[in-house]
Amino acid sequence: MSKVEEFEELRPLLFSIAYRILGSVSEAEDAVQETWLRFDGSSTVPVSTKAFLSTTVTRLSIDVLRSARVRREEYVGPWFPEPLLSDPYEDPARSAELADSVSMAALLLLERLSPLERAVFLLREVFAFEFHDIAESVDRSEAACRQLLVRARRHMHDGRRRFAADRRERQELATRFFDALQNGDVGELRNLLSADVQLVGDGGGKAPNLARTVLGADNVARLLGTVFPTLVEIDVTCEPHEVNGQPGALYRDRDGRILQAISLDVLDGRIQTIRAVLNPDKLAHLGPVADAWALTRELHALRRRPS
Structure with missing residues (x-):
């Protein structure tokens, strides 16, 4: 499989990670595009393309979110994520969880978290990544990621009301x-x-x-x-x-x-x-x-x- 084919196969997942971290379609698309440029420009062959691309898009998204937080503090009136009509990443076995995690209510709750907490929570709770992959993605130890997840869960569960109607x-x-x-x-x-x-x-x-x-x-x-x-x-x-x-x-x-x-x-x-x-x-x-x-x-x- 060529680099382009590998990337395109994983593009929906990369966008879904970036959008949930950033709450912005345009910024998520930019992060995915920059991920491709880094992948295409790399001369090394990663052991796992999925791990490499997920790590890259996560780190890029965290960096963008840190600067976006300043802009959001100056935003006029209530701030909502950019509306998303469909999530390109489809996992039938977990479709209800994925839909709930991309709702306006859930994304606004994620605003309570630090960028690192947000990334760890999403990679673990939504995309079911293993801790060693999460640690690589956010450049922290597995122990630190477990602590970040505990804090993130507490913040999310304190304010969460699941809209689980049929x-x-x-x-x-x-x-x-x-x-x-x-x-x-x-x-x-x-x-x-x-x-x-x-x-x-x-x-x-x-x-x-x-x-x-x-x-x-x-x-x-x-x-x-x-x-x-x-x-x-x-x-x-x-x-x-x-x-x-x-x-x-x-x-x-x-x-x-x-x-x-x-x-x-x-x-x-x-x-x-x-x-x-x-x-x-x-x-x-x-x-x-x-x-x-x-x-x-x-x-x-x-x-x-x-x-």
């Missing part, structure tokens, strides 16, 4: 939710939301966004039931998708450009959290991005017209 149940709930959104059915929305539901948006200061997190079923239902039906009037359409392994949707303008990505956390048969990503920088990898400010002006003009 997949069909989640999709049915999501279908009802997005239908109710389009129809402005506040009563149905209220029935689908948990009492302490949260609605949070990530615009990064580059798109119209909520002034603050909206809390509670009544408040969220009324807001959504008012805003989303008006989008239909300017030909914005809803396209259901799994977003980060959870039910969600992309909203597109009349020209098919992406306005926002929405993901839903489902717990105990109700929607617990609604996250909307509107920052155009985080949507660009999905395709052409809509001008959210222009659409907002169009909505305001529509409302001012005499009936």
Whole structure:
């Protein structure tokens, strides 16, 4: 097998590792590309290509994450990972664990960890690497990696709520939710939301966004039931998708450009959290991005017209 074939076979795994460490599609793709350049430029033949490439992409991702932490501290408003519509690394035996580990909720919990803790936790808990391979990847002893894993597990388990609803149940709930959104059915929305539901948006200061997190079923239902039906009037359409392994949707303008990505956390048969990503920088990898400010002006003009 050629170098190119070996690398391409492992590319999905490398991307999945990098994305979970970085929470950014573009940065993960850059890390994978740099991994290829180092592999292609190396004159030595590694004992294990998988170990060599995983080590390289992990170290590159840790370095990028350390600098990204500074940028995130200065970020305007809530920070969410870039939405991912599908995970290229598929392991049918562990598909539920993989989907849970890439959810917005899980990736935001990972933000609590140091870069080293994050890498060790992911390599062990998500990708089932052996400790000697993890130690090589993060340039620490096996004993140190075991300690890092213990700390990481404690941080993750302290804040974790597993959204383990049956997949069909989640999709049915999501279908009802997005239908109710389009129809402005506040009563149905209220029935689908948990009492302490949260609605949070990530615009990064580059798109119209909520002034603050909206809390509670009544408040969220009324807001959504008012805003989303008006989008239909300017030909914005809803396209259901799994977003980060959870039910969600992309909203597109009349020209098919992406306005926002929405993901839903489902717990105990109700929607617990609604996250909307509107920052155009985080949507660009999905395709052409809509001008959210222009659409907002169009909505305001529509409302001012005499009936």
